[in-house]
Amino acid sequence: MADRKTVRGAPIKTPVGGQDGIDFSLIELFFFAYRDFTSDPDEILADYGFGRAHHRVLHFVNRRPGLTVAELLDVLKITKQSLARVLKQLIDTDHIVQLPGPRDRRQRELYPTEKGRALALALARPQSRRIHTALGDSGLGNRTSIELFLKAMVNPELRAQIDILPASPTQQRSGDDDGEH
Amino acid sequence: MADRKTVRGAPIKTPVGGQDGIDFSLIELFFFAYRDFTSDPDEILADYGFGRAHHRVLHFVNRRPGLTVAELLDVLKITKQSLARVLKQLIDTDHIVQLPGPRDRRQRELYPTEKGRALALALARPQSRRIHTALGDSGLGNRTSIELFLKAMVNPELRAQIDILPASPTQQRSGDDDGEH
DNA sequence: AAAATACGTCAATAATGCTGACATATTTTT
């Protein structure tokens, strides 16, 4: 027997780096960045007894008022049972209202209330600030490059869906007017 | 009556955009990008009966072989109870081994095995490819801008932690001896 | 010897996802 159990358990002591042509550095930066990116709204949501799932629903209902349940499921890529709980809570707490579809009355069009709009804005504010501060700090300046990059990160099939969404605040800010830095 | 219940449930039909100075577009692009970014390894992990939590542990153990349980908890920002299960599975399946700390024998230094190293590389490969394809497609070219941006997205307190990690693939670092030997 | 530390583990709970099954209202097809 050259080996009993194929050299079971031999510890490797060298760190992985770029030797293998794999960019571990950016991979983990993306992980850290996303984690902190979501931490701001998470804190606010906790005050309402809501979670990240509520945020996503609230976000897309505010982005595309009047979307149907089926459309929302398609965007979020979750099942209707998963959506049911969070949507019900958002409706019960008067953040979202349902209206029967005008053409097809089986459908439920989802709209934010003023309360829902306000919460969506409150949740998005720190995220937007974080992004734009990071753009400034990193010297990327305007949002164009990042928009292209992030869009390129998305699976091609999904990009169409994204393009449906309302226009970007393209460059209504030339010099980052929120004077945060 | 000006309002019975503060205009309860009045549906808002206008989409949120940049009017409020908030960049909803980039916020949701970040969401979509991260979702697809994690979907590649998720598929591979499913074959092993593993989840995203296993991936993260495997990643950091490969990045910093010999880190202790406490250090891993600190990086991941989870509790030891959360870690326990996934770590146990990774050890039982011979992806990770534990060695008693040389100075302090209470500590467990975590190392990847060859198997664990191979899996970490397999998981990272599609992610690295996605990132670099996106960099090319978006015209950002080299990874420098994105690295700066993502690092700027991370909470300042955490950036120190990140800098400990091994070098990036493009330029091997000059100084920064991995003095741990 | 006592206290603190590093780690493991048991138990209970929560948030978010899943599948399957079935009900109800409405629209489309036959």
Place this chain on the structure above:
DNA sequence: AAAAATATGTCAGCATTATTGACGTATTTT
């Protein structure tokens, strides 16, 4: 008009990943 398909809601059960609290054990520090 009857049957089939569709959009949604809901019940029931389950998995994963996280949480907190409590306790045990080995080891180091005081």
